Amino acid sequence: MGKLYDVLGVKSDASADEIRKAYRRLAKGHHPDLHPGDAKAEEKFKTIAAAWDILGDKDKRARYDRGEIGDDGNPQFQRDYYRQHAGAGPEAFKYQSGAGFEDLGDIFSGLFGGRARASGGFGSGGGDLQLGLTVEFLDAANGARKRVTLPDGRSLDIAIPPGLRDGQTLRLRGKGAPGAQGRPPGDLLIEVSVAPDPRFERKGNDIHLALPLSLAEAVLGAKVEVPTVSGTVALTIPKGSNTGHVLRLKGRGIPGHGRRAAGDQLVRLEVMLPERPDAALEQLVRGWADAHPYDPRHGMEKGR
Amino acid sequence: MITSDQLPTVVQGVRVEQVEDWVVRRWVVPQPQDGGPDRGWLFAEIDVARIRLIRDLHDDLHLGDEAIPVVLSLLDQIHGLRHELRCLAAAVEVQPREIRERILDALAGTAG
Structure with missing residues (x-):
């Protein structure tokens, strides 16, 4: 059995799918950029990538199995990793984030006897500022402009893009703390919470809504007004609708934005009896039920 | 510095429109060409290395958006x-x- 199979930890008769899964698992564990400080990760990853280069390719694998390619028959992968650029060099600061290190700033300012520090921290670019913002469900769905006031007194108009999700962070480049000594300013990071709306539930880009119907509307059919994130629409309820039926309002979910298509609204019907017991209804149903028996629990006793 | 069109020759398996999407998402922040972003982007070495990393995460490690x-x-x-x-x-x-x-x-x- 070839050594390359050992590298990926699979049998020599493993399926292409098994090999792909094994490679992904190992790559997640050893990709040098996911281990910026581990010098050995690159060597390990090279071995794994070299094995994958052969075993992941149907033709190369067949040639390897026939002995036409050796264990080390592959030219070594020479490539540079992101960590080489992000760790040092003139551009290293570009993506580095100081967000969430404010506590370190506290620790070090204590350590250095309260000597004043630039808000940018350790002489790098300006620090990132973080801010929390709560927006209404409908504003998050449709997009809105919000005015926020920063801790340093500045106010800014923030564009909430349509379809923003709960917990999403908006990054405003260069709107954070000013940088020291000509360094670029930090970013403003706004973590947005979306307040729930009792009517709407978001799943992906679709909106789910439960729509109560009266008995008459369900039995006879009706046209009813339904709220959507973009306003009320008239929905035709077909005759004989039942609890659990779902009607789809195409394109009435989260509005489209950029390349994202609009979602749908899914309306789940719920037939509601009158809130108070009603003698006339009882009498009507009693007369009807005797002549029209049906079993709504049909199939339930079979246990599947 | 290289332009969007040159990217596929430098980073194997990456498509220009894919990278443009990543720029919109601000996963990569290239520098606009002289005359504004409408005229295209310029990618520094660190941007190219980052694109290579995103391609690995996306294609090889199968991480989602x-x-x-x-x-x-x-x-x-x-x-x-x-x-x-x-x-x-x-x-x-x-x-x-x-x-x-x-x-x-x-x-x-x-x-x-």
Whole structure:
């Protein structure tokens, strides 16, 4: 059995799918950029990538199995990793984030006897500022402009893009703390919470809504007004609708934005009896039920 | 600096429109060409390396569009932290030997 199979930890008769899964698992564990400080990760990853280069390719694998390619028959992968650029060099600061290190700033300012520090921290670019913002469900769905006031007194108009999700962070480049000594300013990071709306539930880009119907509307059919994130629409309820039926309002979910298509609204019907017991209804149903028996629990006793 | 059109020759398996999407998502932040972003982008070495990383995360590690920004943000924080630690180490390095040793002793104490 070839050594390359050992590298990926699979049998020599493993399926292409098994090999792909094994490679992904190992790559997640050893990709040098996911281990910026581990010098050995690159060597390990090279071995794994070299094995994958052969075993992941149907033709190369067949040639390897026939002995036409050796264990080390592959030219070594020479490539540079992101960590080489992000760790040092003139551009290293570009993506580095100081967000969430404010506590370190506290620790070090204590350590250095309260000597004043630039808000940018350790002489790098300006620090990132973080801010929390709560927006209404409908504003998050449709997009809105919000005015926020920063801790340093500045106010800014923030564009909430349509379809923003709960917990999403908006990054405003260069709107954070000013940088020291000509360094670029930090970013403003706004973590947005979306307040729930009792009517709407978001799943992906679709909106789910439960729509109560009266008995008459369900039995006879009706046209009813339904709220959507973009306003009320008239929905035709077909005759004989039942609890659990779902009607789809195409394109009435989260509005489209950029390349994202609009979602749908899914309306789940719920037939509601009158809130108070009603003698006339009882009498009507009693007369009807005797002549029209049906079993709504049909199939339930079979246990599947 | 290279332009969008040159990217596929430098980063194997990456498509121009894919990278443009990543730029819109701000996973990569290239520099606009002279005359504004309408005229295209210029990618520095660090941008190209980052594109290569995103391609690995996307194609090889099969991470989805939801997971990739999480990974990138954590990596950016790690690189930020490593930078700050290096600055601290450099500040310790230039201290007289006696002070350096006292710092090392104190570190050994807190680690234990």
